[in-house]
Amino acid sequence: NAGIERVTFRDGEVLGNGGALYVSGVTNISLGSCRVLDSLAANSSHAYGGGLYAADSIGRIEGCEFSGNQAKRDGDINGANGGGVCLIGGQWAISNTVIACNQLYTKWGGLARGAGGHLSDCRADLRNLLVVYNGLATDQTPVGEGLYISGGTVTVENATIHGHGAQGIFNTNTVNTTIRNSILCNNQPDIDGILPTLVNNLIDDGTSDGVSGNFRSEPYGLFEWPMLYLPTNSPAVGAGDRTAAEGGVAGR
DSSP: OEEEESOEEESOEEESSOSSEEEESOEEEEEESOEEESOEEEOSSOEEOSSEEEESOEEEEESOEEESOEEEESSTTTOEEOSSEEEESSEEEEEEEEEESOEEEEOTTOOEEOSSEEEESOEEEEEEEEEESOEESSSSOOBOSSEEEESSEEEEESOEEEEESSOSEEEOOSSSEEEESOEEEEESSSEEESOOEEESOEETTOTTTTSTTOBOOOOOSEEETTEEEOOTTOTTTTOSSSOTTTTTOTTO
16 A cells, blocks of 8 residues: 655656656555656557556556656567556546646557556546646657557546547547546547447537537636636536536535
8 A cells, every 4th residue: 555645746757667656566555746757658569658567466546646757668569658657457547637738759669558557457437537638759650649548447527638639538438538528629539449338428529519518618728838717608508417526526
């Protein structure tokens, strides 16, 4: 067991995985009100988790920020994965957290998956997340600049996923990925891969428009990092199927 509170991890650099934090086979680890910034994971064969790499672990992340991190690989089919966060196996609850301006770097045909977050074969409950402006540092084609989801069971609720030149979410799960009460806008496209279960989302490229409470619209907010907010007349305000208290965002 381990608990880390109110710590800033900055400018970490490793020749391996987990530029700032490396977690493997740990039960009941928690990060609270931490900042993971400007860290680098580089590897001669692959790179996972510029900010955080976690394998086969159980943990909770609450009120944290992952910004300016990078996973870097110069080639190889494995490429770079999870510029901000990379979760492989295990079980995680992440809430009230910012994943912004993280990058993947790869060339010579290396894959680039999940500049913001890479989730593979894990059980992940993601609530009240801001996933914005993550990207690729080279001209290779990324897969899921916001989030890349492969295997496991993943729920995304009350999230804003915005400002990605490639997919906001790339999903490879045939089942067990649910996105609910979230805003996906200004991604190219907002969702790609296998269509997940979508409930009560504002999706501005029109994915599942008119189905299960999803609708197409601009959110009419200010989306210039780090200032992001919705005005009271935004069509996204009050469009979810839960109250603020039920969603854990009362008073925020």
